[in-house]
Amino acid sequence: MSDTRIFDNITDEEVDQMKNCFKAVNRKYIEGERISSFESGSLGIVITGVVEIIRFDFDGNRTILECINENGIFGELFFSQIEEGDIQIICATDVEIMYIDYDHLLKQCHNACSHHSTLIRNMLSIVSEKSIKLSNRVEVLSQRTLRKKLITYFNMISKETGRKSIVIPFSLSNLSDYLCVDRSAMLREMKKMREEGLIDSHAKKVTILYDQTMY
Amino acid sequence: MSDTRIFDNITDEEVDQMKNCFKAVNRKYIEGERISSFESGSLGIVITGVVEIIRFDFDGNRTILECINENGIFGELFFSQIEEGDIQIICATDVEIMYIDYDHLLKQCHNACSHHSTLIRNMLSIVSEKSIKLSNRVEVLSQRTLRKKLITYFNMISKETGRKSIVIPFSLSNLSDYLCVDRSAMLREMKKMREEGLIDSHAKKVTILYDQTMY
């Protein structure tokens, strides 16, 4: 448990104290389950597994707004602004979530939490990482053509792993919901790219053949 | 100066100490100037004015990736991941930037900085706000049609001000670069929306006539 980043550099005893102090609650969910139980003001931290923030709009389009891995965070705070339509938080795998009272975390704590400032520091690191992920997301979505969205996405995955052969962490239908494009149009474009020798691909396995310095 | 959020709840004397400690440097730029002087590892905080993070891609498309207002932050950290093409940081107005050594800010400080933890707390608040802005950005860009991008954007501005008449903070050309669509296509769509009675608009002034609960 203390391998979760939010409690980095804090002893187990301290962690127990603090969890009490922040009214921390752990909950487990199974794959496919929808998380609806979290109150506003509370912050969810993904301890294990992957959750996805999904929007269904009025036209029936499904959009994966965010894909949150271990040590990622979510909460009303982060998407209460303009979201219209139906926002759902779905578990892509079995997951464990820790909920904490965010306001409390931000305030000075009058109890025994001597490591509170370490916690804030850890939180800063987690939120910074979220910002970087979101920036990358904007980079992909800001591409003006389907092909460039795909290339930017492939490059992103490839850079993470350092390999030219990548395995897309989604089903291809989910990838199209993540790139906000039509699934068949996306597959058509991938086919074209295969024909032009830019990539090699079969289902979720893609090998980059184009010159990555050019895109 | 101490009205910048990063130094909230820290006395002026303390601020001076800390600025020394983080090698903080303030620089002023004029409207239209390009910021190129910041080193990797250093973080820019917008003290006054607005800066824009712009990408020019290989096809000559201009994209406004981010628009950073007072108390916003930028740095290599936040866009070094996958960005290809030419990223520029341009001053949309006269601006003043404070640069600080980010690594130093994150580490425990051995000097006299007793308020270091307050600073981290302030930083957390600033980075959280950045995340929220980026989430909103993703929300807009994830819309599948030009019309829905416009509506989502208008709603966002309208929600901020609480008014149905809004003034777009960009020129319309810049708005199209922000929404990542063609300028003429955008203007055509706005014209259609005018004809359908969904909005009233003249240049940067837009009045929302459609039912905002429906979109």
Place this chain on the structure above:
DNA sequence: ATGTGTCAGTTGCAAATGCAACTTTTCTTA
């Protein structure tokens, strides 16, 4: 007043994408 530049606004045409309706393959599980 004349030129120069930027921004708003238009339009025809070509290209990209979405939509719908399929087939085929792969994965589950009873």
Place this chain on the structure above:
DNA sequence: TAAGAAAAGTTGCATTTGCAACTGACACAT
């Protein structure tokens, strides 16, 4: 291992969007 359900993959057609090439309005400098 057979049946059913997802997921992958295709394709024709309609619609949306991008591109290019304009015009007109306004601001500013000379």
